[in-house]
Amino acid sequence: MTSTTVGGKLREEDAAVLVQPASHPRVAWYQAVYIIWYRDLVRYTRDRPRLLASFAQPLLYLAIFGVGLSSSLGGSFSKGAAGGAGVSLSYIQFMYPGVVSMSVLFIAVFSAMSVVWDREFGFLREILVAPVGRGWVALGKALGGATQAMIQGAVMLVLAPFVGVKLTALSVIEVIPLLFVLAFGLTTLGVALATRLQTMQGFQVVMNFILMPMFFLSGALFPLSRLPVWMSVLTRFDPVAYGVAPIRSVILEGSGVPGPVVNRLAALTIGGWQLPSILDVGILSLFGLAMLVVAMRSFSRRA
Amino acid sequence: MRGGRRVDLVHAKWTQLKSKHHSHIPVAPVGYAGAFTEDVLVVAIQQNERQMPLEQQPAILVRGLVKRYDTVEAVKGIDLTVRSGEIFGFLGPNGAGKSTTISVLCTLLRPTEGSAEVAGYDVDRHPALVRQRIGLIFQDPSLDDQLTARENLWFHAMAYGVPHEERGPRINAALKMVDLDDRAGSPVKTFSGGMKRRLEIARGILHSPEVLFLDEPTIGLDPQTRARVWDHLRGIHARSPITIFMTTHYMEEAEWCDRIAIIDHGRIVAEGTPADLKSQVGGDVVVVSTDDDDRAIAEVWESFQIEAAKGTGEIRIEVPDGAEFVPRLLREMTVPVRTVTVRRPSLDDVFLKLTGRAIRDEEADPKAMMRRFARTWRGGR
Numbered sequence: 001m002t003s004t005t006v007g008g009k010l011r012e013e014d015a016a017v018l019v020q021p022a023s024h025p026r027v028a029w030y031q032a033v034y035i036i037w038y039r040d041l042v043r044y045t046r047d048r049p050r051l052l053a054s055f056a057q058p059l060l061y062l063a064i065f066g067v068g069l070s071s072s073l074g075g076s077f078s079k080g081a082a083g084g085a086g087v088s089l090s091y092i093q094f095m096y097p098g099v100v101s102m103s104v105l106f107i108a109v110f111s112a113m114s115v116v117w118d119r120e121f122g123f124l125r126e127i128l129v130a131p132v133g134r135g136w137v138a139l140g141k142a143l144g145g146a147t148q149a150m151i152q153g154a155v156m157l158v159l160a161p162f163v164g165v166k167l168t169a170l171s172v173i174e175v176i177p178l179l180f181v182l183a184f185g186l187t188t189l190g191v192a193l194a195t196r197l198q199t200m201q202g203f204q205v206v207m208n209f210i211l212m213p214m215f216f217l218s219g220a221l222f223p224l225s226r227l228p229v230w231m232s233v234l235t236r237f238d239p240v241a242y243g244v245a246p247i248r249s250v251i252l253e254g255s256g257v258p259g260p261v262v263n264r265l266a267a268l269t270i271g272g273w274q275l276p277s278i279l280d281v282g283i284l285s286l287f288g289l290a291m292l293v294v295a296m297r298s299f300s301r302r303a
Numbered sequence: 304m305r306g307g308r309r310v311d312l313v314h315a316k317w318t319q320l321k322s323k324h325h326s327h328i329p330v331a332p333v334g335y336a337g338a339f340t341e342d343v344l345v346v347a348i349q350q351n352e353r354q355m356p357l358e359q360q361p362a363i364l365v366r367g368l369v370k371r372y373d374t375v376e377a378v379k380g381i382d383l384t385v386r387s388g389e390i391f392g393f394l395g396p397n398g399a400g401k402s403t404t405i406s407v408l409c410t411l412l413r414p415t416e417g418s419a420e421v422a423g424y425d426v427d428r429h430p431a432l433v434r435q436r437i438g439l440i441f442q443d444p445s446l447d448d449q450l451t452a453r454e455n456l457w458f459h460a461m462a463y464g465v466p467h468e469e470r471g472p473r474i475n476a477a478l479k480m481v482d483l484d485d486r487a488g489s490p491v492k493t494f495s496g497g498m499k500r501r502l503e504i505a506r507g508i509l510h511s512p513e514v515l516f517l518d519e520p521t522i523g524l525d526p527q528t529r530a531r532v533w534d535h536l537r538g539i540h541a542r543s544p545i546t547i548f549m550t551t552h553y554m555e556e557a558e559w560c561d562r563i564a565i566i567d568h569g570r571i572v573a574e575g576t577p578a579d580l581k582s583q584v585g586g587d588v589v590v591v592s593t594d595d596d597d598r599a600i601a602e603v604w605e606s607f608q609i610e611a612a613k614g615t616g617e618i619r620i621e622v623p624d625g626a627e628f629v630p631r632l633l634r635e636m637t638v639p640v641r642t643v644t645v646r647r648p649s650l651d652d653v654f655l656k657l658t659g660r661a662i663r664d665e666e667a668d669p670k671a672m673m674r675r676f677a678r679t680w681r682g683g684r
Contacts, residue, residue, distance in 0.1 A: 010480040015542055017472045018480070018511060027464040035461050039447065046449045046490075123447040123458070126506075129409055130462035131434040 032132035036140025037147065039123065040111065044148045054152055058103040062163060065221075066092035066099070089257060092163045094265060097248035098220030101182060104153040105218075105240055108183045109211055111145035112190025116197050135296035138195075142188045142292060149183035150176065160251075171254025175247060181281055182243030185288035189239070192291045195298040218244045223265050241268060242284040246277035360423065362387045362514050362546035363408060367417035370403050377403040379569035380417065385514075385548055385562075390540060392560035393550040394650070396658075400569040401550040402442065405518050408548070409439050422513040435463070438512035440503050442519040448492040452483055452502050455491060456509055463510040477505035481535050497528035504535055508545070515539075517549040521556065533559060554650040563650075565657060572657045577650060584648035584656055587625030589632070592617045594639045606635040612655055619652065 010018075044051070070077070070091040077091045118124035127137055154176055160167045193206055217231070218240035227235065235241050248266040253259065267274040363385035370378040378400045385391040395401050406412040408421055410430035419426045422436035446455050453474060460470045478484040481501035491499060500520065507515055520536070521529040533556070540547055549560070557563050557577060564574040573580055591611075593599040596618050600611045603620060611618045622628040625645035633640065 010476055015476060015480075017469070018476045018508060018543065025464040025466065027462065031461065031464075035458055039450070039458055042454070043447070043449045121443045122445060123450075123455075125441060125443070125445040126459065127462055129411060129434060129437075129439050130459075131431050131464070132462055 027132045029133055029136045032136040033140040033143065036137055037144040040144025041147060054107055058099045058156060061099050066095050093165050095221060096163045096165050097251040098244055100153050100156045101244045101247055102215060102220050103156050104149045104179055104183050105186055105215055107152045108145050108149035108186035109190040111148050112187045113194050113203055115141060115191055115194035116200055135300040138191055138295040138299035142184065142191050142295060145187035146180060146183040149187065150180040153179035165251060166255045168254045171250050174250045178247050178250065181284050185239050185284045188288050188291035188295050191295040195295060214238055214240045220244050224268060225264065236270060239284060239287045242280040246280045249277050360387055361385060362422060363548060364420040368407065368414055368419055369416035370407055370412060371415040377569055381571050383564060385546060387546055388544055389561040390547040392557040392563035393566065394557050394563055395566035396552060399566045401566060402518060405516055405550055409437060409516055410434055436513045438507035438515045440507045440517040440520055442522060444499060446491045446499055446502060449490065451488050451490050453487040455502065456506055459506045459509055465510055473509055477509050481505045497524055497531065500524060500532055501535060508539055514546045514548060519550055521553065554654065557650050565654060567658045580650060580653045581648045584652045585621035586623040587645055588648050588652050589620045589622055589625050589628060590617050590644040592641045599638045602636055602638060
């Protein structure tokens with residue numbers, strides 16, 4: 001027997017590459033961010049069952065909830081909420097931008113919550129002992145989740161013709177950055193929450209007490225005008241509402257719904273004043289950045 | 304990079320190295336000119352350290368380490384010295400403080416009191432420098448199942464800043480070393496538990512760490528797979544100047560270590576080579592099972608003035624010469640004896656003698672349940 005192997009099939013002469021001491025270059029922050037972001041995207045494209053499941057839920061909402069309510073409300077939706085004036089807008093058309101936002105919401109939060117598992121039994125645990133700044137790991141995770149959620153939302157746009165919504169090239173170009181801002185705000189929130197959770201059991205709590213209320217209060221399913229005061233107040237504290245409003249404005253306007261009707265249906269009002277879309281985006285971005293700071297800080301903390 | 308403390312840092316390090324090793328260390332790196340930058344100095348320190356004889360510089364130096372969580376004191380002041388290049392085993396039952404200690408050494412937790420140096424750097428003050436020099440194989444699986452073996456290693460190489468041109472050759476060599484080169488392109492989710500473990504070892508050594516930490520590297524694996532994992536570890540250790548620090552509660556694995564320390568309730572209760580520790584237990588261990596163990600222990604004490612230890616369904620007696628003792632024992636005992644075995648002491652006996660009990664089973668806290676679940680996943684195909 002010749003003793004030319006170091007271990008397994010590795011021959012002595014090839015082992016030098018592993019035996020020689022590694023130089024210790026510093027890993028730049030953007031490299032750390034890139035690694036985490038890239039890995040998230042690779043996973044997203046590999047996980048076929050999850051990819052399929054993430055389509056099923058919004059489709060169910062549109063096909064069953066949307067169609068069901070559209071036909072039972074009939075023309076009364078456009079007469080009531082839409083304010084009549086010869087505008088024919090079905091409930092499903094109104095709801096569609098809400099469902100697009102919903103798919104962004106769920107993907108963003110789920111992908112962020114995977115941190116809880118990943119930190120104990122996954123790749124993230126590995127990365128947390130690597131010589132990379134942990135805060136940047138949180139940023140990479142937030143960007144990775146946000147990119148996934150944005151792609152998901154963008155893919156949902158192909159359903160527009162089936163619900164009678166017309167999309168123009170301009171409205172698509174406008175909507176995609178809006179999807180990203182919404183996705184970013186929610187992923188950072190998710191990562192910030194995930195750092196506080198010890199086990200996956202906490203996930204149910206987040207789901208029932210944060211995620212679902214955020215979805216229902218966002219205006220995705222019904223207009224936020226003419227609500228009882230208590231509910232109206234709650235909706236204004238829902239970050240998702242600041243994403244749904246501009247997304248709906250852009251999509252409905254692109255579809256040819258007159259501006260005043262769009263505003264009445266989509267825009268958030270505070271004390272009777274309609275918030276312009278740009279302000280919605282600003283508020284949502286600030287929320288995302290604040291959550292990012294929280295997430296980065298709690299990630300870098302060592303017990 | 305960060306400002307004013309660099310020179311202090313380097314000066315402190317220099318003084319510390321000088322006093323520790325009494326060896327000649329130049330005041331400034333040769334050819335040094337211009338402003339001190341942390342990087343230049345760190346490189347200079349490394350060069351000086353490399354010139355030092357290996358046996359003079361401990362790979363791990365722990366002094367008075369205490370780790371307290373809220374009210375619980377998990378580690379109650381331990382001292383450890385692990386020499387460069389040795390395989391050091393850290394033994395103890397679950398909950399003894401093994402994982403806490405390893406987490407402090409790997410900079411995942413901060414020490415409450417005391418100090419720990421790994422590869423020449425203080426874990427609390429220079430965690431980044433420590434992290435660059437260590438590899439860690441976790442108790443729980445930490446591979447990405449969706450990625451292939453090669454991709455897992457690629458991400459690791461990126462995270463450790465392995466230069467672009469070195470990534471490919473290193474990944475290939477590491478895969479060959481653990482016999483996974485033919486499965487490089489397969490997703491990790493198709494791997495068996497043992498294959499995943501081997502891949503984690505390949506990943507742990509990919510960046511040529513000075514110290515490799517393994518937390519229960521063979522837990523949940525069947526005996527053949529465990530033996531194979533050990534073959535790979537010893538192969539790596541034989542050919543590189545790496546120091547291996549591992550925790551285990553398999554006593555038979557500790558026999559492979561150069562030196563071991565036994566920890567119980569957060570304190571080191573014994574330290575030495577496996578042979579040293581075993582010599583603390585008399586010459587032979589006589590294991591006797593009887594109809595009434597308590598009475599048997601009492602009778603052994605009356606007849607021989609030897610304190611027998613109570614095991615589960617058996618008693619263990621330490622004697623200088625087992626073969627000579629057994630006939631005398633049988634003559635004196637009135638309790639019916641069912642079986643008698645004479646064997647050489649194992650580390651299990653050392654543990655039983657030092658702590659008064661056998662290695663415990665794990666408790667059922669939520670994290671342990673999550674861990675078992677994850678382990679089942681890893682074990683399956």
